Amino acid sequence: MAPAAMNVAPSLADARPVSFWLDDPARPAALPALTGDEHCDLLVVGGGYSGLWTALLAKERDPEWDVVLIEGHEVGWAASGRNGGFCAASLTHGLGNGVARWPEEITTLEELGARNLDAIEETVEKYALDCDFERTGAIDVATEPYQVAGLAEEYEQARALGLDGLELLDRDAVRAEVDSPLFLGGLWDRRGTAMLHPAKLAWGLKRACVDAGVRIYENTAGLQLAPARPGPRMAVRTSYGRIFARHVALGTNVFPSLVKRVRPYTVPVYDYALTTEPLTDEQLASVGWRGRQGLGDVANQFHYFRITADRRILWGGYDAIYPFGGRVSAELDHRPETYLKLAQHFFRYFPQLEGVRFSHAWGGAIDTCSRFSAFFGTAHEGRVAYAAGYTGLGVGATRFGAEVMLDLLAGRRTERTELEMVRTKPLPFPPEPIAWAGIGLTKWSLARADADGGQRNLWLRTMDRLGLGFDS
CATH class of the missing domain: 1.10.287 (Helix Hairpins)
Known part of the structure; x- marks a missing residue:
């Protein structure tokens, strides 16, 4: 049967409406909520990657620092536990976006991104983070002739900048890596991306933070931020108490910032994904994919896909749903019409997998900004720092953002804080409608x-x- 004529709805019949990554019996129990008042040197708001990296790096910089982290639900439950598990070196959402916005410092940004990814790998080894980390690289694939030319231009652009590690693949070469009848070419960055289990990374960082002495309170939302009296301290109100801190780092990303003037710089965009049941040896052989690279096509409405440690294919992207008013709601975490569209596209890319069923289907909100890569800043006379706007590329870049926030809170001039990327903001989004x-x-x-x-x-x-x- 031709892929376009297939009825793909039955493939979704058993799909559980929950992130595959979070649907794990090894998921750690939540730590108790904060009740009463706390005092600390550094308060980190948000228990995703941004907050976890900030808390851990703060203790690595100064083990004597008293660090508290609060999370409104459970560590890793939002974007950090729902993404595709692509941990990329790029800090600028790809070379093209970086060159367009910061041409004078793109080589520095690329170097810092590579060092950041190396540091993540070192952290995984240092703390024995069991997160299926694989330095496989990633392939951008062309499915239309004009995209083949675009990949060649990007390859030449990288060479002109002295960036190596990229390999341009023709149709036969890319299909030798992963076999889809739609693939016309590819650009393989062999070292610039690692595949990992995103929820296990968050849970591992949580354990490392606790072991380092960070006090973590889950189911503890930060509700209000204000200067404390007597100063110079900040106070964050929670449901059952307050936290007084010399410094505050905000890693809330898609959720409304406690610094209200930051809110217009981001909007939530909902992204959705599927995972298949584990592939048999025969099914896996029909696709190839022995290198286990992450893949993404290069259309504007693109798909990203990879193989999990237990040989499922994760298939996500394409639809990007913006809710009117920037509303973040659990009701938007599931969208059956998008799941059906993704399943149709999946079998068009991989017709040899007809009959495969999907085990999980889920969605979640990404914090998007108008320049597609993170922005940074301070408030309250430098006592508060924030980083946001990662636009779906935060698995790796949040560690860099954590370093920036800690530099800013320390008032240090560093290679990071001198970057134009760090010193400038994206354009804010206009009000509704x-x-x-x-x-x-x-x-x-x-x-x-x-x-x-x-x-x-x-x-x-x-x-x-x-x-x-x-x-x-």
Whole structure:
């Protein structure tokens, strides 16, 4: 049966509506909530990667620092436990975006990103983090002729900048790595991405933090931030108490920042994913994929996909759903119409896997900013630092963001804090209903560009000139 004619709905019949990564009997129990008042040197708000890296690095910098971390639900339950597990070196959401925005410091940014990924690998080894870390690299794949030319341009751009480690693949070469009839070419970055189990990384960092002396309180949301009297301290109100701290680091990302003026810089975009049942030897052989690389196609509305440690295929992306008003809600974590679309696309990419069923289907919110990569800043006379806007590339970049926040709180001039990327902000999103209309028009234009050989219409070209945009 031709893939386009297949009824794929039965493949979703048994899919559990929960993140595959979080659906694990080894998931650690939540630590008790904070009741009463606490005092500390550093309070970290948020128990995802951003907060966990900040707390652990703070203790590595100064073991005597008294560090508290609070999390509104459980560590790793949000984006850190729902992503695809691509831990990329890039701090700029890809070379092209970095060159377009910071051409004078792109080589520095690439070097810092490579060092950051190396440091993550070293941390995994140092603390014995059982997170299925594999330095496989990743392949960007072309599925349309114009995309083949685009990958060749990126390859030449990287060579001109003195960046190595990339390999340009023709149709036969990319299909020798992973066999899909849609693949026309690829660009393989052999060292720039690691595959891992994202929830296990968060849980491992939680254990490392506790072992280092960080006090973690789960089911403890930070509700309000204000200067404390007498100063110079900050106070964060929680449901059952308050925390007084000399410094505060905000790693809340997609959730409303406790520094209200930061909120217009991000919007939530919902992303969705499926995982298959484990593949048999015969099914796996039909696809190839012996190198276990992560893959992503290079359309505007793109898919990302990889193999898990137990030989499932994770298949995500394409739809990017913006809720009116930037509302973050559990109701948006599941979208059956997107699951059906993803399943249809999956079997078009891999018709040889007809009959495979999906075990899990889930979604979650990504904090998107208009420049597609993180931004940073301070508030309250330097006593509060924040990092946000990772736009789906935070598995690796949040560690760099944690270093930046700690540098800023220490008032240190470092190679990181001197970066234009760190010193500048993206353009904020407009208020509703302008944001809704603009994002909707941008999404429509991106889909049209995908169907029209990559040709960007007047709206997209205008957004490019303004430094604004929207990415799936």
